[in-house]
Amino acid sequence: MVKLVSKIISKIKHREYIIDENITDNDLFSIVFTRFFMLIRGFFATIGFKKRGKISFIGKKVCIKSKSHIECGSGLTINDNCTINALCKGGIKIGNNFSLGQNSIIECTGVIRELGESLVIGDNVGISANAFISVRGKVKIGDSTIFGPGVSLFSENHIFEDKSIPVYLQGATRKGIEIGKDCWIGANATILDGVKIGDGCIVAAGAVVNRDVPSYTIVGGVPAKTIKNR
Structure with missing residues (x-):
């Protein structure tokens, strides 16, 4: 999961991004879950820009x-x-x-x-x-x-x-x-x-x-x- 998320973030940022190997899957899932809802809010909040x-x-x-x-x-x-x-x-x-x-x-x-x-x-x-x-x-x-x-x-x-x-x-x-x-x-x-x-x-x-x-x-x-x- 860590490698997959690292690849996704690297693609978004257009540069290499490597997640710390000490992060647990549970912690990473919690972060991804939070960012998912931030992404949804981001779509609607930027309407009108x-x-x-x-x-x-x-x-x-x-x-x-x-x-x-x-x-x-x-x-x-x-x-x-x-x-x-x-x-x-x-x-x-x-x-x-x-x-x-x-x-x-x-x-x-x-x-x-x-x-x-x-x-x-x-x-x-x-x-x-x-x-x-x-x-x-x-x-x-x-x-x-x-x-x-x-x-x-x-x-x-x-x-x-x-x-x-x-x-x-x-x-x-x-x-x-x-x-x-x-x-x-x-x-x-x-x-x-x-x-x-x-x-x-x-x-x-x-x-x-x-x-x-x-x-x-x-x-x-x-x-x-x-x-x-x-």
Whole structure:
């Protein structure tokens, strides 16, 4: 059974996938059973997408708003209790084999007087549980990038120069966020508006990134500073 399931997963992901030999048949059956119902939900939940791939897996209590703004490839996985509000000017474009961990939120618009810009996610991107992605400026995440649990992206900054006017009335800047290919963003890291992270970077757990990170650089701390190059 293990070999059969490995072959099926490899075909879906278009790359070799070998299940750990220590997994029991009972455990594997339970996983396959769960994924089967996710597949059924995926078929119905993605009806209304602007474009959808052949296979999608959707967990329980997933809320997807403004579906007509979403384009996704095959192998989409959205785990339990996730919320996606896709209402934005340029929509959401998701590549193949994207995974969104449970209890995560993708929020493309906060107020309807000013819609967010767009979100582009490459192939083979994995976002772990409890992520929060705020799409106000443009957000781009490159191929094969992975997020640890609790990562947050904020692509907007409030203006607060005039003390006589409440902050929420002073407007905001939206420079956007760009994360390159093959990056690892550690648990509970925060990426702020205007940041560009190059290819192959590692952001340490708990870091707050408020400036650009050159390719193949490891950063950490609050605010994030270079630790070393890869």
